[in-house]
Amino acid sequence: MSYPIEPRIPSASGRGVVNEIPFVVSPAWLSEHFNDAQVVIVDCRFSLGDPELGRQQYKTSHIPGAHYLDLNRDLSSSVSKYGGRHPLPNPTELGQKLAAIGINWQETLAVAYDDSRFAFASRFWWLLRYLGHDKVALLDGGWKSWLSGGYPVTNALPMPKPGKFVPAVRSHFVVDIDAVKSRQAPPQVILVDSREADRYRGEREPIDPIAGHIPGAVNYPWQDVTDELGRLRSVTEQKQRWSGVESAEEIMVYCGSGVTACVNLLSLEIAGINTGKLYAGSWSDWCARVLNPAQ
The missing domain is CATH 3.40.250.10 (Rhodanese-like domain)
Known part of the structure; x- marks a missing residue:
């Protein structure tokens, strides 16, 4: 499988070495690769004002094969006195959820999207890199760009294909x-x-x-x-x-x-x-x- 060449992402080592993993992929590229075994798509749509809206939108229509991860339930941990409104999730628990949707640590390219200018998909992007997984990109333009391009959508839930994800927390x-x-x-x-x-x-x-x-x-x-x-x-x-x-x-x-x-x-x-x-x-x-x- 080949990735788009630009833009490229500096390696996590910070030494200037460049990997072939893009920051974003285009809807056209994703439409050609959403069936690839080593690509997992994650729908991150969410609304702070209506926490159930993103999940409802996903159930109504999403990119074929996409799995849904919720900001509150999956990409955050429970709120306590301190730590803010969206504390970081437990790494082991998140790793198990990532494995359950077929993401293999440092093997699978995870592509995330939302409809909020990366507001929530970037949280997923950052979390995967925090857990040591660099193969993660965002869908440029998000859900709206997918729809405007006339690409297929579905309400069918994807079949689970469990992977193996053991976090290496940075x-x-x-x-x-x-x-x-x-x-x-x-x-x-x-x-x-x-x-x-x-x-x-x-x-x-x-x-x-x-x-x-x-x-x-x-x-x-x-x-x-x-x-x-x-x-x-x-x-x-x-x-x-x-x-x-x-x-x-x-x-x-x-x-x-x-x-x-x-x-x-x-x-x-x-x-x-x-x-x-x-x-x-x-x-x-x-x-x-x-x-x-x-x-």
């Missing part, structure tokens, strides 16, 4: 609140807020109990990674976007709950910057600790 991909508090030392360390500009400025806060941002954070809204149709902007544009922080030793990225921050982490990787780390709890964790400090 713990250095994540930082916690203690790291955020102790390692902020610009320009060596940059803290990036991925939310919309008005939420960053504290003019609007539709979800969390406190408006504003973590002191010292700079704002790079996640929606700027794609165009209005949800298609990935060019490598050149991604590099230009991060031109002011590429020399930082560490870039800690957050959003509201550690989900859309992954879109910015994708953008950083495309730009050739592999120092990005996820503050998984993000603003929701920060707020919880401000309102309910540990005793």
Whole structure:
């Protein structure tokens, strides 16, 4: 099986070696390969305002062969006092779910899509790489691009073809609140807020109990990674976007709950910057600790 040549992804080692795994695949490419034994498609559609909507949409219509993974049930763990609204899932449990849908660790190309400009599919992309699986890509333009291209859809559920997935967690991909508090030392360390500009400025806060941002954070809204149709902007544009922080030793990225921050982490990787780390709890964790400090 051959993959598209561009854009390519730097190796996880960060040494400049380039793998043949694309960041995105086109609907045309996926339409030719969705029956390949070593391709597994994952539907990540979700709505924060209506948590059951994505699953309902999947049951109604999805890409042939696609499996559904839910942001709350599969790509996050249970919410507790601290850790944010979407804590990272247990690696072993997620590994079992990935194996159950046929993803073999470091063998299967997993292709994820949503209808939200990578907002949820990028969480899946980041999680697989966090678990040591680099063969993961996103469908460029997502569900809407598949439909607009006239490609087939179905409501049939795929037959399970169990694989083997044993996570090799890359713990250095994540930082916690203690790291955020102790390692902020610009320009060596940059803290990036991925939310919309008005939420960053504290003019609007539709979800969390406190408006504003973590002191010292700079704002790079996640929606700027794609165009209005949800298609990935060019490598050149991604590099230009991060031109002011590429020399930082560490870039800690957050959003509201550690989900859309992954879109910015994708953008950083495309730009050739592999120092990005996820503050998984993000603003929701920060707020919880401000309102309910540990005793």
